[in-house]
Amino acid sequence: MAVSRKVPAIIDRETSFCPGCGHGIVIRLIAECLEELGQDNNVIFPLGVGCSSLLGGGLVTDRLHCPHGRASAVATGMKRCEPDVTIVAYQGDGDAYSIGIAETLNAAYRNENITMIAINNTNFGMTGGQMSWTTMPGQKTTTSPKGRDCAVTGNPIRFPELVASQFDVAYAARGAVTSPKRIATVKKYIKNALAAQVNKEGYSTVEVLSPCPTNWGLDVLGAMKRIEEEIIPYYPLGEFKKREER
Amino acid sequence: MREILFAGLGGQGVLTCGLIVAEVALFNGRTATWSPSYGSAMRGGAANCTVKYSREMVYNPSLDEPDLLLAMSESALALHGHLVKKGGIVLVNSDLVGGEGFGRTDVSVHRVPCSSLAQRIGQPKGANVIMTAAIIKLLGDFGFEDGMRGMNDMFRKKGKERFEKGNSAAFEAGYSAV
């Protein structure tokens, strides 16, 4: 039976993402999960710099635009001072994994009781599509014009797997927003991550593979197809650390 | 104003020695500053501190021209002997510092074998307190009782009154040694 969905109360206006971008879907999912967990009036978003900053224009909640890459450190300060408020660091791959890898990893290393949602669209979107640490091997970007040469740049980083295998975190997962079914799974992951924080289980993170048609030079469906055929084989979907494993 | 330079090797207790003198001065109504060497100088080698005390404000707490140098080691004497004020006092640990001169005839030199003296009175860790007492006597600003009370007051505040008997014995020995 069809269920009508209402827009979560903390979303007060349309977002300004490019057509076909995945950010808006994820922000909607976060807002729905917060509402379902009773946390939508008990949340602070430390925001990354990049397209993730645009969350700041779409939600009526406490939110702070952090220096580039530092959202997980800012989140740490917030959580220590407001331990009963849900803290969601919302970042892109360039922000969280390139310039911010130290702060991002160290929050996981401390098992800080925060949630970090990373939108992985395999490039620096806001600045016009430069190579990031998740750019695929051979992928052409404005700073890898001949395609990413991993022999000189290193290989794309797999963050959820890294923290799940090396650190004592509460929850780590990766999803993709390429189909209604996959979107429903991402929502489940985000809800798990937030619930882990609410229950004070420790650090939780969800990475979401997200289309960037504008910078990939593809149409919307082509971008979805690229994720399915090219990116998911390198970036497997699933839960790398489940809550009950801890 | 009085200026005293306490110099020696790490582990000889020269920083505490300086602090006791500063606390004794404070106990007896003066103001005092205690300035250590710090940082890389703390690692495996020299340790020193400058203490100044006065009835008025101490304007410049850093090393300038000491009235008295405590040299607990050869290197301390070699490095700092030339700084002592003309007519000033040099107190050396004669267990570690040889008897030859260091090129100054305009200062009075006092030699106390503080390490062996400490052993002899059964207070092997009391060499620095022995020198503290000697310094207090040599400068003559505070009497035996004022010095002893000031020292014991400091250790009591630090919760270390259990060492009071040993410290007092070392203080007496040092006061009599010069």
Add this chain to the structure above:
Amino acid sequence: MAEMMKGNVAIAEAAVRAGVRFYAGYPITPSSEIMEYLAKRLPELGRQFIQSESELAAINMVMGAAACGVRALTASSGPGISLKQEGISVLSDEELTCVVVNVVRYGNGLGTLFSSQCDYFRETRGGGNGDYRCIVLCPSSIQEAVDLMLTAYELAEKYRVVTVFMTEGALGQMMEPCELPDFVEPPKLPWGFDGKYSYKKIGIFDRDSMQEAEQLNRKYETIRAEEQRWESENVQDADYVFVAYGLPGRAVKGVTRQMRAQGLKVGLIRPITAWPFPVKAFAEVNPGVKGFITVEANATGQMVDDVALASKTVFRDRFVPTHALPCVYGLPSRKFIMDGFGQIVSGARKEVY
């Protein structure tokens, strides 16, 4: 009764008593005793202490705490404070408040561990990107440092700026008698996040930078007009006025008093706020003064710029030479000050401005 206390420890305890709820920092000589002390002290009181992975992370953690409306602190030295500039710029932009203690050490790059005042320009100009200022306090004794700590937070919160507490390596490491203030229990700051969007902070894309610039200028003008702090003596009839702050300020005070006793007409201005610079102190100076002399623990002379500007502001009808005696690091000795003064009076040493 006043007790002998180490500067860094006294500063840390004064911060506790001023109501600091959160500290994040990274070890660096000669400031580390501040974090070592707080590592034990803050948890004892149920408050938060984090040893962060880096200086960058520390200032960003402080930003998170400040955004939640608590009194937050970080401390470091020279190169560590360089790394914090990004965060200080963002804190200033977001009008968040905290205190940053710089226990200054000498040198460019990694520098040295010598006590110094070489970070004057960075602290007084705002060392990060953009167009902001921090209030900069520069105590000259441990007692003054302890007494200024609550002021540091009150000023930061009154104007919604960052206060930089600019001390020196030697002040952090030395001991002298000090009496600690009482404890205060500050309420959560009105702009602090609570998760309920009680404070309607707007996002960066909805801000009007032109309007904000005008507001910022008005705010800084108010701070300049209201918050200059200094100590001065013997300036009304002085031929020469020395200007020095921090530990050198205190050392110069002793020397100028001796010079006075010898009949030399010299005075002293000791800035307590390096920003706003105490221009008002110069209005009290002898209209016939022959020159200003800064004594600074840096290599190039930095505060001399502010003294020249203050002189230009106050002495509009004539040029008063401004000299600098930079002692590089440590404290200036009596001999250093007297030799420099002699060279200035004889004309052997030229003015900077």
